[in-house]
Amino acid sequence: MRKFWESIYCPNYISGYNPFILKGMNKAIERLALAVNNRQKIVVYGTYNVDGICAVSSLILVLRYLNADVEYLIYDRQESDARINSVDIKNNVDFLGAELLITLGVGLKSQEEVELCKKLGIDLIVLENEESDFVNDYIYINPNQKGCQYRYKNLSTSGLTFKLMQAIAIYYNMKSINKYLDLILIGIQWAKVPLKGENGVLIKEGNKFLMNTNNNGLRSIIEFNSLEEFNNDGINNIIEFIIPPIGAVGVMDNARIVLELLTTNDKDRADQIVKYLYRLKTNSSIKYMES
Numbered sequence: 001m002r003k004f005w006e007s008i009y010c011p012n013y014i015s016g017y018n019p020f021i022l023k024g025m026n027k028a029i030e031r032l033a034l035a036v037n038n039r040q041k042i043v044v045y046g047t048y049n050v051d052g053i054c055a056v057s058s059l060i061l062v063l064r065y066l067n068a069d070v071e072y073l074i075y076d077r078q079e080s081d082a083r084i085n086s087v088d089i090k091n092n093v094d095f096l097g098a099e100l101l102i103t104l105g106v107g108l109k110s111q112e113e114v115e116l117c118k119k120l121g122i123d124l125i126v127l128e129n130e131e132s133d134f135v136n137d138y139i140y141i142n143p144n145q146k147g148c149q150y151r152y153k154n155l156s157t158s159g160l161t162f163k164l165m166q167a168i169a170i171y172y173n174m175k176s177i178n179k180y181l182d183l184i185l186i187g188i189q190w191a192k193v194p195l196k197g198e199n200g201v202l203i204k205e206g207n208k209f210l211m212n213t214n215n216n217g218l219r220s221i222i223e224f225n226s227l228e229e230f231n232n233d234g235i236n237n238i239i240e241f242i243i244p245p246i247g248a249v250g251v252m253d254n255a256r257i258v259l260e261l262l263t264t265n266d267k268d269r270a271d272q273i274v275k276y277l278y279r280l281k282t283n284s285s286i287k288y289m290e291s
Contacts, residue, residue, distance in 0.1 A: 017150075019164070021149055023141070023148035024141045025141060032100070039069045040069065041070075041071070041099050042069060042100045043071050043072070043073060043101050044072045045072070045074075045103045046074060046105060047075045048075065048252060050190035050191075050239055050242050050243055051188075052157055053259055054158045054183045054184060054242075054262070055104045055184075056074075057263050058183045061263055062165050066172060071096050073092050073096075074252060074256060074259070083106070083108060084106055084108050084109060085109045086112055089122070090116070094120050094122065102125045103124075105127070105128055106128070107126060108124075123138070125141070126138060126141070127142070129144060141160070152198040154193050154197075155193070156187055158186075159188050159198070159199060162180070162181070178209060179214065182210040183218070185202065185206025185207065185210055185235070186206075186235060186238055189232075189235050190239050190242075215262065216265065217263070219267070221238055224274045240281075241277060241281075242262075260273065261273040261274065
């Protein structure tokens with residue numbers, strides 16, 4: 001049975017394909033809307049690579065627009081297969097008072113973590129795009145899971161997050177969702193996923209919004225670097241700025257600073273962060289050359 005928000009799916013203001021074809025999306029929107037409408041604490045958990053940072057930043061911006069009570073966490077271990085364990089949940093997620101945990105490109109380590117979340121009263125929405133045979137008894141969105149009819153299986157984390165954002169936009173009748181494609185474009189390009197199909201659509205549309213972005217962080221990066229061309233080289237220059245540098249405070253803290261840059265509504269603060277990142281990257285390069 002179709003939900004009422006599915007019936008208003010409108011290609012005129014949604015770039016790409018119907019997000020509700022993704023298995024689990026209906027349940028995700030029902031739970032997310034409950035959290036937003038009742039000001040329940042939402043925690044968004046993502047990785048510190050460029051794709052992850054762009055995914056977290058864009059979702060945070062949409063949820064803030066809806067006046068949601070939202071915080072974020074960055075996965076702090078350098079592992080290719082990012083999985084949240086019980087310590088993460090107890091010391092970080094539950095510490096923030098989460099009632100809903102949304103993970104972007106970060107799965108759960110085992111059933112133990114699922115049971116712990118149930119015990120703590122934390123509901124789960126997990127988005128990931130790796131092939132998985134794991135049977136999940138929480139809200140799970142993965143185009144590669146069994147039974148998912150979504151045509152495009154090779155979305156990056158930021159691309160998959162944009163599908164959730166599209167579903168949010170349809171539910172709340174938001175007409176401006178495509179403006180966040182400036183961030184999604186950068187995440188997709190960093191992830192180096194195939195640019196056929198939906199990825200190509202998101203890249204093409206994202207370029208339109210990047211040129212005239214109203215994201216303070218991206219605007220500060222563009223102005224600082226005097227970027228005028230938004231071809232591959234121009235976008236790669238932005239990516240280089242977004243990659244968290246290794247500095248005195250550590251890569252994790254710098255990832256949080258980059259995330260602040262991309263979500264701040266204060267242009268002066270964005271300018272300050274860009275200058276800080278430039279100095280940090282310059283100093284890191286000098287030390288590397290001297291070593």
